[in-house]
Amino acid sequence: MNAIKNMQLKYSNYKSLDAKDKRTFWKETAINNAMYVLLIIAIIYTFTQNHKFLSTNSIVNIISLSAANLPIACGIAGCIVLTGTDLSAGRVVGLTACISASLLQSLDYASKMFPNMKPLPIPLVILAVIAVGAIVGWVNGFFVAKFQLHPFIVTLATQLIVYGILLMYIMINGNNGQPLSGLDDSFKQFVNGSILKVGGVAIPNYVWMGLAVVVLMWFIWNKTTFGKNMFAVGSNPEAANVSGVNVMRTTILVHMLAGMMYGITGFIESARIGSNTAATGLNYECDAIAACVIGGVSFVGGTGKISGVVMGVFLLRIIFVALNFLSINMNMQYVIKGLIILVACAIDMRKYLVRK
Template sequence: MKPFANIQNQYADLKKMNSKEKLNFWKEFLIDNSLYILLFIAILYTYFQNHRFLSTSSVINMISLSAANLPIACGIAGTIVLTGTDLSAGRIVGLTACMSAASLQAVTYATKMFPNLPVVPIPLVILMVIVVGGIIGFLNGFCISRFKLHPFIVTLATQLVVYGSLLMFVMVNGNNGQPLSGLDDSYKKFISGSILKIKGVPIPNYVWYGIIVVAIMWFIWNKTTFGKNMFAVGSNAEAANVSGVNVARTTILVHTLAGCMYGITGFIEAARIGSNTANTGLNYELDAIAACVIGGVSFVGGTGKIRGIVMGVILLRIIFVALNFLSVNANMQYIIKGLIILVACAIDMRKYLVRK
């Protein structure tokens, strides 16, 4: 009900304005929401070019792709709230995905990476990837908070270290960098199986896992002392420190939580993709950062909502699927993705300057 109350308040304020103030209001509204407007126009254009774009199977596909990216977006959003970022996210996803795949290959698979290893219980693998991601995130947060290093530099270094570790991992035991596939059926069903269909189109199980992650993150952000401390540190670290907030511990915990989210993403991606290589997770952090900024998580710190992150992930995924429906060249899609990030950041900074 709160969003509707805000709209009613804005409408009441608008009625009190004179013609010049109304003109400025609509000008600011169009600029602040230009990205959403352009995305809406792109959706309409794609639909008129290809009606299959909004078919049941296409919509469920977009929802599924969005759900798979929600954990990494929720994780990286916390680092952005702290006025930082995390360039290592995609490589952590790749490492945990390959670890998951190696642990859950079918025992009958001819080129099984660890031939004598039975199929590891799924809960144990989930715990493993969360711990691995959490440890890497902890190291990021520790270096940032204790050594006062910039998050860009720390996570760039971590990205290289993790990628090197991933390259060595896929070479062990004579695997020689071959794709990790042949996953056990129980793993594939756990992630990509379905308990619900809409018009005959199955909804993958990982959609529900994405929803669970969002619910947990919403609770952490909005109902815990840690969440309040995170926003306090992001808004003004010095003021938060004076108020009794342990800035170093909060920074470490935010990055540790982010690493856990990357581990969950890797676990989901391993089964969703089905064939994992050292390139799994490549540039995932860029999509996550773009989704967060589109969803209102500000790089100036202390601003962001979980529902905005979800909306940003969905809108970004819609535009990428639309580009495929329009047969836009894959190389051109990188250019468009970069422009979306640039425009979103420019709009975000403009909002900040207007508030100042």
């Protein structure tokens, strides 16, 4: 009922505008929704070139790839709400993926990193990678909050630190940087197994994990004091401080929560990829940031919804899958990704300036 009333109110407001204001309204609407318009055009064009693009198998693939990236996007979205970002996200995913793989290799695998050690219980490994992500997040949040350093600088530094730790980790016990594979069947089944099929196409378990993360993050953002404090700090940290919000504590917790999400992403990616190297997680933060901005999480701070993050992840993944169906050169795909981020940020800033 409220949605219907809001639509009626908006329609009434539109009817009250003069001809010039109506033209301005449609112009602003077109610009603000340019990414969605381009997406619809891309879907239609891709389908005309390759009808398999909208097949059941392709749709399930898009959903699966999106679900695998939801945790990192939900994590980095909190940093953006605080007017920051997190360049270390991809490397944390890589580190936690390699840790997960090394602790869950089959006992009989010839190149096992830790010989004679049985695969650890999966819940214990999940807690371990979440803890690793939380530690990196604490470091990021502490230096941002305590010393008022820009998140770009702090996370650039931790990105290099985490990458160095990752490179040293995969050298342990004479592994010499070899890919970490030979994962235990229980681990692969836990992440890649399926309990549901759609049109004969299996939906992997990590889709449900991604859904669980979305529900959890929605609850944290919308139903907790911490979530309200996060938006207050993102909107105006001085005003939030005067209102009794512990800005330093909130900033640290937001980054820790983000790190935990990166750890979950690394756990999923470890089994999804199956063969983990120092390159695992490379540039994941770029896709996550682009998805957040497309989904309406603004760099000006204090603005964003989990539903928007989910939509942004799906829209971005649809575009990437469409590029593959159109046989676009991989090098060119990097150019397109960069343009998407640039355009999305430009549209986001324009919205802010118009409101201001």
